[in-house]
Amino acid sequence: MGELKLMKGNEAIAEAAIRAGVDAYFGYPITPQSEVIEYLTYEKPEERTGMVVLQAESELAAINMVYGAASTGKKVLTSSSSPGISLYQEGISYIAGAELPCVIANVVRGGPGLGTIQPSQADYFQSVKGGGHGDYRLLTLAPSSVQEMADFVELGFEIAFKYRNPVMILTDGMIGQMMEKVELKDPVPRWTDEQIQEISGSWATVGKPANRERNIVTSLYLDSAIMEQHNHHLQAKYRQMEAEEVRYETFDTEDAEYLMVAYGSSARIAQKSLTLARAKGIKVGLLRPITLYPFPAKPLLDLVPQLKGILSVEMSAGQMIEDVRLSVECKVPVVHFGRFGGIIHSPEEVLEALEQKIIGG
Amino acid sequence: MDIKDIIKEENLVYSKTKLMTDNVLSYCPGCGHGTAHRIVMEIIDEMGLQSNTIGIAPVGCSVLAYDFMNIDMIQAAHGRAPAVATGVKRTWPDKTVFTYQGDGDLAAIGTAETIHACNRGENITIIFINNGIYGMTGGQMAPTTLEGMKTSTSPHGRDLKKMGNPLKITELIAQLPGTYYVSRQAVHTPAAVRKAKKAIRKAFEIQQENKGLTFVEVVSNCNSGWKLPPVKSNQWMVENMFPFYQLGDIKVDGELVK
Numbered sequence: 001m002g003e004l005k006l007m008k009g010n011e012a013i014a015e016a017a018i019r020a021g022v023d024a025y026f027g028y029p030i031t032p033q034s035e036v037i038e039y040l041t042y043e044k045p046e047e048r049t050g051m052v053v054l055q056a057e058s059e060l061a062a063i064n065m066v067y068g069a070a071s072t073g074k075k076v077l078t079s080s081s082s083p084g085i086s087l088y089q090e091g092i093s094y095i096a097g098a099e100l101p102c103v104i105a106n107v108v109r110g111g112p113g114l115g116t117i118q119p120s121q122a123d124y125f126q127s128v129k130g131g132g133h134g135d136y137r138l139l140t141l142a143p144s145s146v147q148e149m150a151d152f153v154e155l156g157f158e159i160a161f162k163y164r165n166p167v168m169i170l171t172d173g174m175i176g177q178m179m180e181k182v183e184l185k186d187p188v189p190r191w192t193d194e195q196i197q198e199i200s201g202s203w204a205t206v207g208k209p210a211n212r213e214r215n216i217v218t219s220l221y222l223d224s225a226i227m228e229q230h231n232h233h234l235q236a237k238y239r240q241m242e243a244e245e246v247r248y249e250t251f252d253t254e255d256a257e258y259l260m261v262a263y264g265s266s267a268r269i270a271q272k273s274l275t276l277a278r279a280k281g282i283k284v285g286l287l288r289p290i291t292l293y294p295f296p297a298k299p300l301l302d303l304v305p306q307l308k309g310i311l312s313v314e315m316s317a318g319q320m321i322e323d324v325r326l327s328v329e330c331k332v333p334v335v336h337f338g339r340f341g342g343i344i345h346s347p348e349e350v351l352e353a354l355e356q357k358i359i360g361g
Numbered sequence: 362m363d364i365k366d367i368i369k370e371e372n373l374v375y376s377k378t379k380l381m382t383d384n385v386l387s388y389c390p391g392c393g394h395g396t397a398h399r400i401v402m403e404i405i406d407e408m409g410l411q412s413n414t415i416g417i418a419p420v421g422c423s424v425l426a427y428d429f430m431n432i433d434m435i436q437a438a439h440g441r442a443p444a445v446a447t448g449v450k451r452t453w454p455d456k457t458v459f460t461y462q463g464d465g466d467l468a469a470i471g472t473a474e475t476i477h478a479c480n481r482g483e484n485i486t487i488i489f490i491n492n493g494i495y496g497m498t499g500g501q502m503a504p505t506t507l508e509g510m511k512t513s514t515s516p517h518g519r520d521l522k523k524m525g526n527p528l529k530i531t532e533l534i535a536q537l538p539g540t541y542y543v544s545r546q547a548v549h550t551p552a553a554v555r556k557a558k559k560a561i562r563k564a565f566e567i568q569q570e571n572k573g574l575t576f577v578e579v580v581s582n583c584n585s586g587w588k589l590p591p592v593k594s595n596q597w598m599v600e601n602m603f604p605f606y607q608l609g610d611i612k613v614d615g616e617l618v619k
């Protein structure tokens with residue numbers, strides 16, 4: 001068993017990164033995720049593993065430092081929160097276009113605008129549907145515990161390098177700030193220059209030796225015929241992700257007549273609502289998407305024959321609900337419930353919505 | 362004597378460095394970008410740094426620098442090259458890393474990245490091509506556009522009251538303790554090319570010693586944007602750009618030149 005610790009979600013991301021052999025972190029402070037860079041600068045990972053940590057002058061600089069280091073085959077992490085992630089979008093689009101691996105954590109706060117520092121899930125569209133310009137997708141992981149905050153750093157890098165695609169850990173101020181027991185994996189060393197050569201030598205810009213063509217990292221294809229080809233290549237990659245990377249979890253779905261769909265913090269709350277509902281004899285289940293892109297569309301559709309209604313629960317005005325509706329192909333009613341703008345719904349509020357909007361309605 | 366008798370190895374006085382590819386340059390004939398590319402690549406070649414160098418291309422006319430420079434290169438978003446270079450250099454401190462940027466890229470949209478990379482003293486080299494205009498997008502006003510100069514967005518000439526003053530960003534970054542060598546050069550005559558090459562070589566040599574950021578501005582022409590034939594554009598540059606952007610070293614060995 002790994003080391004057990006009581007940690008904040010933000011700290012768990014930072015510690016897991018050091019242990020996962022991450023090479024660099026670039027970021028800019030913003031509540032509610034500043035603990036990530038605070039923990040990293042305090043821990044001196046440059047002494048523990050040689051990991052580089054640098055506070056950039058802005059999110060624009062931070063994401064472009066990520067772009068630079070990721071261009072060389074290094075494992076690079078960054079984190080921010082909603083307004084900062086908005087500034088990342090140009091860089092994320094370039095990273096996706098140039099097919100670079102990296103992991104980006106968004107500890108979401110309420111918006112729009114400067115919004116509030118309280119938790120929210122209103123950045124779903126931004127990470128799952130694009131955010132930046134162009135046709136691209138982010139592999140999006142939604143942790144619902146401090147344990148998963150730690151685990152998804154390693155998983156994130158695994159799939160980021162598998163697809164040479166940015167991975168978004170989409171979490172929120174509640175999971176970032178709350179403390180839970182977390183089991184930390186034993187540290188693995190950072191990749192050596194030789195390993196980087198082996199893993200990413202065919203594309204990474206680490207200096208051109210005489211025996212290979214130069215490597216170029218770019219997202220520019222002035223000839224639109226080639227640009228379309230590049231887009232086809234990206235789309236093929238996204239189809240492969242949809243086939244191979246869907247992750248989700250179900251609770252009490254075997255006999256369920258009603259279903260709640262919720263991710264991250266909302267899934268934790270819905271688990272409690274589930275217990276309350278079952279105690280009242282309501283046959284309800286819960287499906288928790290772990291990957292938001294690719295979305296678990298097929299598992300949801302498979303449940304449809306037994307369902308009378310679905311409650312999509314999220315701390316937003318209703319964003320994921322669009323994917324839930326698309327998944328079930330209008331075969332069963334889907335209704336949204338959620339508090340937003342920094343308010344966290346209670347398990348009782350969710351139960352009430354289930355009873356009034358789905359069962360009663 | 363036949364011409365073939367003259368084309369012999371021992372008579373060779375000049376050959377293109379193998380660090381420039383055979384791709385046809387996309388620059389307008391007469392533009393300084395091509396010469397600036399060549400001398401940077403000659404230096405990397407002469408210093409034996411090809412296998413150790415990573416270049417960062419900007420957004421601007423030199424966006425396709427990676428088509429011409431035969432080294433590993435990264436194309437950066439508009440203005441962000443110094444941040445991209447920081448990401449590379451911090452994770453590969455033994456590599457030689459440089460950015461090649463125009464004035465819009467470096468001194469307008471990328472001002473913050475420029476100043477902060479300089480201020481942190483990143484051990485990188487910045488090659489800054491100042492042609493006083495946005496070449497790539499068709500000749501709009503740049504932060505470096507001279508007073509009264511006509512561009513497509515200052516069609517009646519740059520009015521300082523409305524449009525601000527031309528920015529001497531090179532003098533500005535020279536003030537920062539993180540910069541170790543700062544120089545302003547040109548590439549419009551063979552003598553200027555020799556001087557510019559010396560300065561750029563010095564910049565790359567200092568980078569090998571990790572002494573701080575080195576920065577070489579090349580005041581250059583944009584004959585298309587300035588709407589002048591190449592030779593006239595160089596004359597115009599000598600008469601108008603050089604008095605404002607004076608050539609020479611600005612900071613040497615970490616000390617401002619008096």
Ligand SMILES: Cc1ncc(C[n+]2csc(CCOP(=O)(O)OP(=O)(O)O)c2C)c(N)n1
Nearest residue numbers: 420421422439463464465466494495496497
């Ligand atoms: C974010 C963004 N804004 C604007 C542009 C459009 N754009 C491309 S090049 C350029 C100006 C380049 O001028 P400069 O840096 O002086 O280089 P030059 O072309 O003169 O060499 C602009 C505004 C862009 N590509 N990206």
Ligand code: SF4
Nearest residue numbers: 389392422496583584
């Ligand atoms: S537009 Fe100006 S800067 Fe661009 S290639 Fe032509 S002359 Fe050079």
